[in-house]
Amino acid sequence: MGRYKFLSTKCVFSTMIFLVALMGCDAGRQDPVEDHKSYAAAVVEFRPYTKPPCKNYSYTPCTKKQAQDYMIKNLQSLHRQLNRSKLNIAVFPEDAITGANFSNRASRFPFLENIPNVTDGVIINPCLNIQFLDRPVLMRLSCMAREHNLVLVANVGDVQPCIPSSDPNCPSDHHYQYNTNVVFDSNGQLLAKYHKVHLFREEASSLNFGRSLEAVTFRTHFGVTFGMFTCYDILFCKPPFEFIKKNIKNIIFPTFWGSEYPFYISVHMQQGWSWRTQVNLLAANQHFTRSHSGNFYSTGSGIYSAGYPLSYYLTGVQFDLPFAKGRLITVPDVPAVPLSQPHRHIIRRNEDISHIIMKGTSFLNYSKNVLANPTGKISASHTNDELNITINCQLDYKLISTGNDLYAFTAAVVVQDRDPHNELYYAVCSLVKCDKNHDRSSCGDALHSNGYKTNTTFTELKITGNFPADSMVIPTVVGDELTVLQPSCFYLGANSIKLNNGVKEKLLSASLWARVGKNC
Structure with a gap:
């Protein structure tokens, strides 16, 4: 249960789980590009099922049905997270649906779906189109967005066929495999997709690097334009800083981030990027406080406005194993244009940090x-x-x-x-x-x-x-x-x-x- 306390000048947040701070703001600062003054947002910190139901999936491919069953179980758990709040937009973490730790292209392939390119004037609504029955992840995400009347951002796997004779970069298995963010509007229509450009280490053994450094943006029904990038991308100039050049003030950031002390800690890097760029950052991270792969531990999600932590979550408490479980981090009134000091911010404090493990x-x-x-x-x-x-x-x-x-x-x-x-x-x-x-x-x-x-x-x-x-x-x-x-x-x-x-x-x-x- 949360307690609330009002502050005016104190800089260190209380150890309470919830804290509200009232602060001054620049009332005259507005951006005519954005229609709405604020929107309700959520990010989900999520731990998927520990592994698919096929043995040695990292090396030996699952069947398509085994992969789909695993992803649907994760989707069902993610879906339950959205039943708690009325939202304009929600963000799921990187690899939350497909899982991770694929050692080769063949092992990841069953977890991929062919995602159409988004073209102006072409409506793609998987929830209403039987042609997507063979792509249950896209269909369920589309229907989820419709059901909850929100914009939904999720990270999935995209497979795109290619022909070696016309594409000299076409892989030997004749298709590209991408780490991909997809966005569905409140009607279930596919708004945008983004291929992760900067793969982290072992990802490159099962995925292709995104080929475009262009900034992918989308405009929502509630009048706010967003950009997006994924995890390791945040440390690079392109595409992240392309959004700053284009004056995009709201950024989506799905991630699977293992913290390193002192300057690669998840929530502090998230805050620092938002602070320097003076944008809103919606960061959804996976949750593994017990290592599932060597010494890799992951926790820390949040919503930030020009560096102010409107809400964040960091804990060493492990979600129940082996079941998928998540934590919804919500902010009912993210300012569409970041203010020098928000009217108020709601802090979800660290629940238990004593068991957090990170590298140095x-x-x-x-x-x-x-x-x-x-x-x-x-x-x-x-x-x-x-x-x-x-x-x-x-x-x-x-x-x-x-x-x-x-x-x-x-x-x-x-x-x-x-x-x-x-x-x-x-x-x-x-x-x-x-x-x-x-x-x-x-x-x-x-x-x-x-x-x-x-x-x-x-x-x-x-x-x-x-x-x-x-x-x-x-x-x-x-x-x-x-x-x-x-x-x-x-x-x-x-x-x-x-x-x-x-x-x-x-x-x-x-x-x-x-x-x-x-x-x-």
């Missing part, structure tokens, strides 16, 4: 400057000779500590991904709480020793970096117990972030992350 980002090859005094200025720099980029970072701080917390400040320029489709280089200036209080080598490791708590309060904080001129610098600020903090507590510059005067915050980390190098 190793800084073994980079200098780590320990915060040895309660006040000081620290510089850190790193040169990547391959990229011919040097990052110089500066930290100014004052802190009060009632314990033995160890913090370090580091600079790094990192080559994360060399795949030609996914070249990813980033630079970061990062303040981190170290895992072990007396071990400098643990700085950047996941926080296991003392959990996600700190005894240190920062009364002054400013981080700056000399990022390349064309970089988009994303802030990620992690509060005590993994709290998502209010942007109003900070001043965010192009290459800096500063704690506002008079504000005191318990922080686990504060980072400025920027994609650098080619293709940006």
